[in-house]
Amino acid sequence: MSGIQVGFLIFTFASPLLLWVLSRRLESPRFARGICGFFAAALIAAYIGTLIIRMRDAGFDLLNILPMHLCDWALFATVVALLLRRQLCFELAYFWGLAGTVQALITPAIDTTTAWRVLGFFVIHSVIPAGVLWLMFEFRFRPQRGAYLRVLLWSEVYLVAALLVNAVTGANYGFLTERPSTRSLLDFFSDTRWLHVLQINLTGLLFFWLLDLPWQFARRRQNAMRL
Numbered sequence: 001m002s003g004i005q006v007g008f009l010i011f012t013f014a015s016p017l018l019l020w021v022l023s024r025r026l027e028s029p030r031f032a033r034g035i036c037g038f039f040a041a042a043l044i045a046a047y048i049g050t051l052i053i054r055m056r057d058a059g060f061d062l063l064n065i066l067p068m069h070l071c072d073w074a075l076f077a078t079v080v081a082l083l084l085r086r087q088l089c090f091e092l093a094y095f096w097g098l099a100g101t102v103q104a105l106i107t108p109a110i111d112t113t114t115a116w117r118v119l120g121f122f123v124i125h126s127v128i129p130a131g132v133l134w135l136m137f138e139f140r141f142r143p144q145r146g147a148y149l150r151v152l153l154w155s156e157v158y159l160v161a162a163l164l165v166n167a168v169t170g171a172n173y174g175f176l177t178e179r180p181s182t183r184s185l186l187d188f189f190s191d192t193r194w195l196h197v198l199q200i201n202l203t204g205l206l207f208f209w210l211l212d213l214p215w216q217f218a219r220r221r222q223n224a225m226r227l
Contacts, residue, residue, distance in 0.1 A: 008126040009105060016133035022140055032138050036082040039131040043075050050120035057114065064201070068165050068173035071101050073158055075124060078088040078131045081141075090132070090141045095151040098127040101205035105129075109180035145219060152205060159201060166188065175202065202217060 001009075023032050054064055065071070074096035081089040081109040105125040112119055135141040172178055176197050177188035189199040 004122060005105070005108065008122040011127045012102070012130045013133070014104065016130050016137055019134060020137035035134060036085075036131075037137070039127050039134060040079045040082040042127050043079055043131070046120045046123040046127070047072075047075055050117055050124070053114060053117050053120070060175060062169045063171045063198075066165060066169070066171070066173065067164050068171070069175055070096055070158060070162075071104060071128070074101050074128050078128045081135060082131050085135075085141075087141070087144065090135055091143050091147045091151055093128065093132050094136075094141075094143055094156055095147075095208045095211055096155075097132045098211055099204060101128045103185065107118050107184040109175070109182050109184060129219060143212055143215045147215070148208060151208055154199075155204060155208070159197075163197070174200070189212065 008038060019035055023035070028074065055061075058064055067076070072117055074093055077089045077092035078097060080086055081093050094199060102125075105122070108125070110121055159174070159176075165171060166173055166177055175186055177193070179196075185203070186196075186200070190196050
């Protein structure tokens with residue numbers, strides 16, 4: 001792991017907790033909302049900055065500039081959850097961010113050495129899960145009953161949309177056409193395309209189920225205590 005990667009991994013998991021401790025001391029709703037705004041602004045700025053640099057380097061290329069990676073959709077969901085505190089957007093950010101974006105942070109698929117694009121990649125893939133954890137600590141957001149099915153539905157919507165865009169443009173959004181050149185979990189998947197897509201889909205659903213499992217137990221325990 002590079003130094004920048006380790007630094008952003010520490011920031012991802014440490015900053016929400018430290019900010020929450022500080023927020024408990026300040027007891028300031030304005031401070032809590034300000035952190036939401038800061039995280040949202042960082043995501044928007046990193047996304048736009050990365051897009052501008054990508055267009056400067058490669059021009060208006062549909063293979064690279066469309067917001068069709070799952071982390072792009074997770075970014076938009078996280079921004080809305082941070083700014084508007086919408087439950088569905090939080091759930092999408094929770095499952096997509098913690099199942100997919102964190103994995104991308106651990107095994108980054110970066111196809112450039114341009115410093116600003118590398119920085120933008122790590123900011124996006126760090127602040128998404130950090131924002132999710134902040135909402136969980138400060139605002140006590142939790143996946144509600146039926147969250148798994150809702151995220152499953154939206155994930156299938158994303159999958160179909162990405163496959164259609166890839167078919168039309170010849171792109172590799174979601175790494176559904178081929179695995180990235182860098183090492184990742186996808187290295188263990190089949191080279192046969194339909195099986196590759198199926199394995200990605202089923203693996204994602206498995207991670208979502210594991211992320212939902214603690215909250216299923218918590219809800220059952222709460223229901224048992226009420227009886």
